[in-house]
Amino acid sequence: MAVTQAIFYLFATVLVVAALMVITARNPVHSVLFLVLSFVNGAGLFLLAGAEFLAFTLILVYVGAVMVLFLFVLMMLDINLQRMREGFLNYLPLGAVIAFVLVVEMGAMLAAGGSGAVVGGDGALGGTEAGNTTLLGRVLYDTYLLPFEVAALVLLVALVAAIALTLRHRPDVKKQDPGQQVRVRREDRVRLVDMPTEGAPYAPDTGATGSKGGEG
Amino acid sequence: MTFGTPEMLAVLPELVVMGMALGLLVLDLYLRPDQRGITFALAVATLAVAAVLAAVLVPGEARTLLNGQFLHDRLGAVLKVFLLGGTALALIYGRRPLQRLAMYRGELFILMLLASAGMMLMASAGTLLMAYLGLELMSLSLYTMIAMDRDSIPATEGAVKYFLLGSLASGILLYGLSLVFGASGSLALDEIAAHAARAGVSDPLLVLGGVFVAIGLAFKLGAVPFHMWIPDVYHGSPSPVTVVLASTSKLAAFALLMRLLVGGLGPMAEQWQVIAGALAVLSLVVGNVVAIAQTAIKRMLAYSAIAHVGFLLIGLASAPTSGYMAPVLYMLLYTLMGAAAFGIVSMLDRDEAPARTIDDFAGLSRTHPWTAFLMLILMFALAGVPPTGGFMAKLYVFQAAVEADLVWLAVFGVLMAVIGAFYYLRVVKAMYFDPPERTLGPVGDRVAQGAVSVNALAVLGLGILPGPLVELSLFAVAGI
Amino acid sequence: MLESYLPILVFLAIALGVGVIALLLNFLVAPRNPDPEKLSPYESGFEAFEDARLRFDVRYYLVAILFIVFDLEIAFFFPWAVVLDELGATGFVAMAIFLGILVVGFIYEWKKGALEWE
Numbered sequence: 001m002a003v004t005q006a007i008f009y010l011f012a013t014v015l016v017v018a019a020l021m022v023i024t025a026r027n028p029v030h031s032v033l034f035l036v037l038s039f040v041n042g043a044g045l046f047l048l049a050g051a052e053f054l055a056f057t058l059i060l061v062y063v064g065a066v067m068v069l070f071l072f073v074l075m076m077l078d079i080n081l082q083r084m085r086e087g088f089l090n091y092l093p094l095g096a097v098i099a100f101v102l103v104v105e106m107g108a109m110l111a112a113g114g115s116g117a118v119v120g121g122d123g124a125l126g127g128t129e130a131g132n133t134t135l136l137g138r139v140l141y142d143t144y145l146l147p148f149e150v151a152a153l154v155l156l157v158a159l160v161a162a163i164a165l166t167l168r169h170r171p172d173v174k175k176q177d178p179g180q181q182v183r184v185r186r187e188d189r190v191r192l193v194d195m196p197t198e199g200a201p202y203a204p205d206t207g208a209t210g211s212k213g214g215e216g
Numbered sequence: 217m218t219f220g221t222p223e224m225l226a227v228l229p230e231l232v233v234m235g236m237a238l239g240l241l242v243l244d245l246y247l248r249p250d251q252r253g254i255t256f257a258l259a260v261a262t263l264a265v266a267a268v269l270a271a272v273l274v275p276g277e278a279r280t281l282l283n284g285q286f287l288h289d290r291l292g293a294v295l296k297v298f299l300l301g302g303t304a305l306a307l308i309y310g311r312r313p314l315q316r317l318a319m320y321r322g323e324l325f326i327l328m329l330l331a332s333a334g335m336m337l338m339a340s341a342g343t344l345l346m347a348y349l350g351l352e353l354m355s356l357s358l359y360t361m362i363a364m365d366r367d368s369i370p371a372t373e374g375a376v377k378y379f380l381l382g383s384l385a386s387g388i389l390l391y392g393l394s395l396v397f398g399a400s401g402s403l404a405l406d407e408i409a410a411h412a413a414r415a416g417v418s419d420p421l422l423v424l425g426g427v428f429v430a431i432g433l434a435f436k437l438g439a440v441p442f443h444m445w446i447p448d449v450y451h452g453s454p455s456p457v458t459v460v461l462a463s464t465s466k467l468a469a470f471a472l473l474m475r476l477l478v479g480g481l482g483p484m485a486e487q488w489q490v491i492a493g494a495l496a497v498l499s500l501v502v503g504n505v506v507a508i509a510q511t512a513i514k515r516m517l518a519y520s521a522i523a524h525v526g527f528l529l530i531g532l533a534s535a536p537t538s539g540y541m542a543p544v545l546y547m548l549l550y551t552l553m554g555a556a557a558f559g560i561v562s563m564l565d566r567d568e569a570p571a572r573t574i575d576d577f578a579g580l581s582r583t584h585p586w587t588a589f590l591m592l593i594l595m596f597a598l599a600g601v602p603p604t605g606g607f608m609a610k611l612y613v614f615q616a617a618v619e620a621d622l623v624w625l626a627v628f629g630v631l632m633a634v635i636g637a638f639y640y641l642r643v644v645k646a647m648y649f650d651p652p653e654r655t656l657g658p659v660g661d662r663v664a665q666g667a668v669s670v671n672a673l674a675v676l677g678l679g680i681l682p683g684p685l686v687e688l689s690l691f692a693v694a695g696i
Numbered sequence: 697m698l699e700s701y702l703p704i705l706v707f708l709a710i711a712l713g714v715g716v717i718a719l720l721l722n723f724l725v726a727p728r729n730p731d732p733e734k735l736s737p738y739e740s741g742f743e744a745f746e747d748a749r750l751r752f753d754v755r756y757y758l759v760a761i762l763f764i765v766f767d768l769e770i771a772f773f774f775p776w777a778v779v780l781d782e783l784g785a786t787g788f789v790a791m792a793i794f795l796g797i798l799v800v801g802f803i804y805e806w807k808k809g810a811l812e813w814e
Contacts, residue, residue, distance in 0.1 A: 004698060007705070047698070047701060048698070053774065053775060056771075056774065057771050060767065060770065060771055061764070061767055061768055061771050064767060065760070065763055065764040065767040065768075066764060068760050068763070069757065069760040069761060069763075069764060072752055072756040072757050072759075072760045073757060075750075075751065075752040075756070076751060076752045076753075076754060076756070076757055077751075078751055105424065108420060108421070108424070109395075109398065109421065131778070133774060133775050133778050134775070134778050134779055136775045137774075137775030137776055137778050137779035137782075137783070138779055138782065138783075140772075140775055140776075141775075141776060141779075141783055141786065141787040141790040141791065142283070142783065142786060142787070142790075143283045144283075144285070144345070145282065145283070145285075145786075145790050146227075146282045146283075146285040146286060146346065147285060147343075147345045147346055147349050148772070148790060148794060149790070149793055149794060149797070150337060150346070150349045150350070150353060151349065151772075151794075152769075152793075152794045152797040152798055153234060153237075153330060153333065153353055153797060154349065154352055154353050154356065155765045155768060155769065155797075155798060155801070156238075156241075156330070156797055156798065156800065156801045157327065157330055157353060157356045157357055157360070158356065158761065158764075158765055159761075159762065159765050159801040159804070159805060160241070160323055160326065160327065160360070160801070160804065161327075161356065161357075161359070161360035162757075162758055162761040162762065163323075163758065163804070163805060163808055163810045164321070164323040164327075164360060164364055165360060165363050165364065165366070166754050166755070166757060166758045167758060167808060167809070167810050169809065169814070170814055173814040175814060238796075238797060238800045241800055241801075241804050242800060242803055242804065245803070245804060245807040245808070246807075
């Protein structure tokens with residue numbers, strides 16, 4: 001138990017420090033990287049609490065995908081850092097009040113919620129008999145079938161929205177279409193023209209009905 | 217888990233809307249740009265069919281299905297009919313204006329269907345999870361629809377404001393829901409109600425959660441002091457989307473409120489009654505007074521929407537004692553009024569002469585008497601002038617307040633209605649007594665003209681003969 | 697349960713150790729004689745004109761969000777795969793519908809040309 005407790009405090013300390021760095025780092029890219037660090041540590045804490053699935057989701061989805069999106073968006077925006085730092089002191093009192101309220105609420109919740117095991121993994125749902133992921137799987141596709149399918153629809157909306165809002169085709173782009181290249185037939189590209197062999201280099205009398213283009 | 221016929225029948229309207237949204241998404245890919253009308257017509261038809269199905273499949277008594285996720289009851293069915301009908305009307309009104317805005321695209325119709333699916337899920341949410349998922353499905357679709365007017369700066373601003381404040385509201389709501397879940401140990405609304413009846417105010421977690429839920433709902437409804445997004449979003453959004461925002465998305469927020477506060481936290485009504493009363497007073501004052509100062513028609517109607525939420529909240533504050541008929545009736549009528557009023561505004565919108573200010577309505581009675589007459593009905597209805605439906609709605613709400621011993625609230629509401637009449641009448645004055653400055657003709661096909669006429673005349677008719685709607689509202693709340 | 701994660705912890709410790717030692721050795725062993733000219737930013741004989749950061753195209757964002765959608769889909773697969781034999785037909789159908797919805801999205805995305813890089 002002492003070892004897990006030590007690991008818990010290690011993860012927790014790094015998490016808090018990384019979270020502080022997220023909001024104090026000068027470079028927003030560094031902030032994102034610190035956020036990645038805090039997510040990884042958060043995943044460690046989830047693991048210690050026995051929530052395996054949450055830990056993996058945090059790594060897979062947040063670290064793997066959401067943070068990439070954050071970085072792309074950060075690089076897309078033209079952020080003026082100096083202007084972002086202005087007014088920090090103005091917002092401080094309000095921020096402090098909100099933080100205080102949140103701390104009080106969390107305290108109230110802990111007071112009301114009893115004292116289950118925080119570390120060790122056995123206190124979490126399911127105990128040692130079946131993993132957290134198994135238990136989740138048992139209910140997610142059965143009891144929570146409707147929310148599960150609606151979640152797919154929400155993802156679909158995100159997909160449609162992203163395409164509808166950001167996709168613009170550029171009219172002036174020239175590109176190859178491999179399908180068309182493969183599908184092309186000989187007849188499309190090569191034309192055999194039957195031409196009479198040219199006799200004399202100059203024909204004086206072609207008649208009045210012919211074109212006049214070649215003359216003169 | 218069972219998938220019997222009754223389950224499938226109960227969720228049939230939802231399945232139709234969702235399935236058609238998926239089907240149309242694929243179908244639209246294979247259509248030429250000039251065949252967009254097919255997607256449009258199918259989307260409207262889907263909404264209409266689903267509305268009919270919801271009306272036909274109304275259950276005798278409330279049942280929870282699909283492991284408690286889905287609540288199949290009369291209130292849900294009635295709300296769904298109005299949600300689907302209202303969205304269908306918004307699409308019909310919006311056909312020409314959308315073409316003008318270059319937003320007549322397959323994605324918009326599909327998002328409209330998915331937003332409707334979200335609204336329907338909110339109206340029949342049996343658990344906190346379904347309520348939240350429905351809300352997000354609707355909100356995400358709406359944010360996107362506003363932002364689809366990509367080259368318009370006000371629309372982009374409106375979309376960003378709506379998205380940021382909407383996410384904040386969703387976050388607050390979700391926080392509240394998780395506290396309620398933590399306190400009661402269940403996601404199911406009926407079990408939460410049972411816990412609330414047992415524990416009541418003695419459970420601080422439940423009280424805290426309830427407050428956060430109430431704040432989140434107030435945000436979504438647009439009650440003062442959580443209203444700041446309404447004017448900018450209504451004003452900036454492309455008008456056809458504003459029709460949905462003002463009518464059916466409001467009704468969906470109300471449906472969510474009925475599910476969460478009445479269905480889930482009903483036993484704590486005494487507590488949230490006070491919140492509703494306070495929000496009602498603030499909304500009435502801010503909505504009505506600030507609306508007077510507006511010159512832009514959509515901003516004016518946005519503040520009027522805030523004021524109407526105030527009247528709705530009067531009904532809600534008195535509802536635990538005097539019954540939920542009055543607020544349901546009010547909300548159903550407001551959905552009709554809001555859809556028609558914003559529908560006419562959206563049809564009058566033009567590039568060369570956007571009907572953005574009230575002055576643009578000058579002389580409309582001479583150039584387009586019928587449209588002006590419809591607008592007259594709607595302005596009178598919103599102001600609450602007899603014999604329109606708006607008067608009846610207000611009457612029932614005030615009556616409910618008096619029954620609930622909230623006479624001061626009723627008196628205050630009447631006073632505010634009188635102040636509010638001023639700015640509605642300004643539109644009427646502009647239309648009927650000011651000389652025409654420019655000719656503003658309604659753009660819109662015959663179907664849209666006919667639909668908006670029926671919609672506005674229904675508002676008038678329900679004032680003269682309120683019986684059917686009162687019966688319907690009583691039918692809807694019979695189970696509560 | 698936690699014992700099975702011991703290798704990962706050891707791995708993390710070694711990875712951290714290697715990284716820290718490499719930096720530390722560099723810090724201790726390498727000669728350092730900084731002067732202002734050495735430390736100043738230098739670009740082809742000029743002072744740097746602007747920030748090295750370039751604005752990315754919005755299409756990167758599109759790719760990232762499409763990735764997130766399908767990444768989340770994968771996350772939903774984990775618990776499903778673990779308990780599929782317990783769930784039977786219901787679980788299979790549930791996932792089939794879920795996948796079907798996202799396949800519709802995938803068809804849409806493909807046909808729209810969102811996967812092409814012009």
